[in-house]
Amino acid sequence: MFVRMPGPDALKRLAMDVSRRFLDDGCTNHAAALTYTTLFAIVPMLTVTYSMLSAIPSFQGTGERIQEFVFAYFMPSAGEAVSNWLSEFSRQARNLTVLGMAFLLVTALMMLRTIDVAINRIFRATARRRPVTSFLLYWAILTLGPLLLGLGFVTTSYITTMKMLADAYAMIGAERWFLRVLPFLLSTAAFTLLYMAVPNRRVRLKYAVIGGLVTAFLFEVAKGGFTLFLSMSPTYEFIYGAFAAVPIFLVWVYLSWLLVLLGAVIVHSLACVQPVGNGLSLPPGLAILAILSVFVQRFAKGKPAGLIHVHAAGWKLGQDTWDACTEWLLKEKLICTTSRGGMMLAQLPSSIETAALLERFPWPLPSRTMLEQVRGDQWPPWFARLLERLSEVQREQAAILSGDLEMLFRGEASESDGQKS
Structure with missing residues (x-):
């Protein structure tokens, strides 16, 4: 015990x-x-x-x-x-x-x-x-x-x-x-x-x-x-x-x-x-998705979800992370409280758009360095696919924003010179 x-x-x-x-x-x-x-x-x-x-x-x-x-x-x-x-x-x-x-x-x-x-x-x-x-x-x-x-x-x-x-x-x-x-x-x-x-x-x-x-x-x-x-x-x-x-x-x-x-x-x-599991700790932007996955699994069985079920699924999340994530989910009406004090998913999973959900998150998506730190074989398949997709987003973002500050501000400087002349 x-x-x-x-x-x-x-x-x-x-x-x-x-x-x-x-x-x-x-x-x-x-x-x-x-x-x-x-x-x-x-x-x-x-x-x-x-x-x-x-x-x-x-x-x-x-x-x-x-x-x-x-x-x-x-x-x-x-x-x-x-x-x-x-x-x-x-x-x-x-x-x-x-x-x-x-x-x-x-x-x-x-x-x-x-x-x-x-x-x-x-x-x-x-x-x-x-x-x-x-x-x-x-x-x-x-x-x-x-x-x-x-x-x-x-x-x-x-x-x-x-x-x-x-x-x-x-x-x-x-x-x-x-x-x-x-x-x-x-x-x-x-x-x-x-x-x-x-x-x-x-x-x-x-x-x-x-x-x-x-x-x-x-x-x-x-x-x-x-x-x-x-x-x-x-x-x-x-x-x-x-x-x-x-x-x-x-x-x-x-x-x-x-x-x-x-x-x-x-x-x-x-x-x-108290550490739970053997993996690395997750940033809040990924932890809330891990919590939502447990809510979806429990929702399919018609049962509420709690931190104990998150731990049983192998996620290394502490009480503070659970409190912060569930408080936001309750505020956004994505989950609701039951008559017995538990919490359940408040909407059908098929009605929640992933991209729109990520935009509403109060926490930023993890950086490439953070994604590399959490990458491993211990995660479920859906989480591994998510990490790969987020890595693609980071690569595309890096390509779009490539270049130095001189290139970034060059157009603005040229425009200012034109106005002075």
């Missing part, structure tokens, strides 16, 4: 791509917006979690344990004070009227919507979910998320209290190791699920797992560094006194969202820079 370990050059290229995308996608602004939204949504989210878990007798008291776990693992200092405040706020929120609970629910949905928009922008997901689909996704997160967390905690507690396993753990000293590794595994699974479910496009599992692992590891590093910084520089406590937990909490929430968005950028960059 996992990719081969890349070399130093590939890692350097990936790091540069991640840093560029992180800045270009405005991740710092998205993290600030998510921090602001978190202030309003965290109490509603806790209230929904408590309500869902308290409805099941087996999960009684699990909500408090989940909150303690989250703040102990993700909040490095001042977490106890903030946790107590939020617990008190959520207990008061459970006494609200129906209208008040509806407002809290809308606030929680707004936070999920903000996360959805930020991550889909990172993944260049141009097609938007239908409102009903988005609502069902958010509702599933709000309802199934707490239940799955509660189930995980109950299962873990049951396993660790079994006498046979407890004796085995004590014998090999694995209980402490298990309790240390479990939070890391749970956070990795949560980040992986986030990067798989939220983007409105197909994300390969191996990339999502890598992104989840990296994000969970960065959380561990950031937590240790943040705790060390606070212990060595107690400025917040000196200035704010008893309220020092509030700015510390805000800074940590902002840093946490930065790491979550960085993980999303890593997942998307892995899909973009």
Whole structure:
């Protein structure tokens, strides 16, 4: 399932791509917006979690344990004070009227919507979910998320209290190791699920797992560094006194969202820079024709096409190239989106004139040098014929424009001399 370990050059290229995308996608602004939204949504989210878990007798008291776990693992200092405040706020929120609970629910949905928009922008997901689909996704997160967390905690507690396993753990000293590794595994699974479910496009599992692992590891590093910084520089406590937990909490929430968005950028960059196939990379003017060939083949079967089908056909195209080409094809109404979010050819192949299509391309046709670089036996017959025809066009163009600049401007110079005389 996992990719081969890349070399130093590939890692350097990936790091540069991640840093560029992180800045270009405005991740710092998205993290600030998510921090602001978190202030309003965290109490509603806790209230929904408590309500869902308290409805099941087996999960009684699990909500408090989940909150303690989250703040102990993700909040490095001042977490106890903030946790107590939020617990008190959520207990008061459970006494609200129906209208008040509806407002809290809308606030929680707004936070999920903000996360959805930020991550889909990172993944260049141009097609938007239908409102009903988005609502069902958010509702599933709000309802199934707490239940799955509660189930995980109950299962873990049951396993660790079994006498046979407890004796085995004590014998090999694995209980402490298990309790240390479990939070890391749970956070990795949560980040992986986030990067798989939220983007409105197909994300390969191996990339999502890598992104989840990296994000969970960065959380561990950031937590240790943040705790060390606070212990060595107690400025917040000196200035704010008893309220020092509030700015510390805000800074940590902002840093946490930065790491979550960085993980999303890593997942998307892995899909973009991951080489596919054995041939050379294609320039956009040829890549879009390769994509169209896959759309035509899938159209004949009455099925949509995706990047996975382009890869299956042997074309070495990254996510960025696919995004740019399909965005233009959608704009020109050559392809269309299906009701399930896929894409299909929107016109009969026989109704699309090749020469007119090439003139509409936003990318120039490849030069003779580029054509020589991509020439080879690995291409399908139609592509080899296309390369030959494009080479003929380049030769005819070179013949028509043959000569030097003196010959090119000679007529204009003679005409100017005639006008002066």
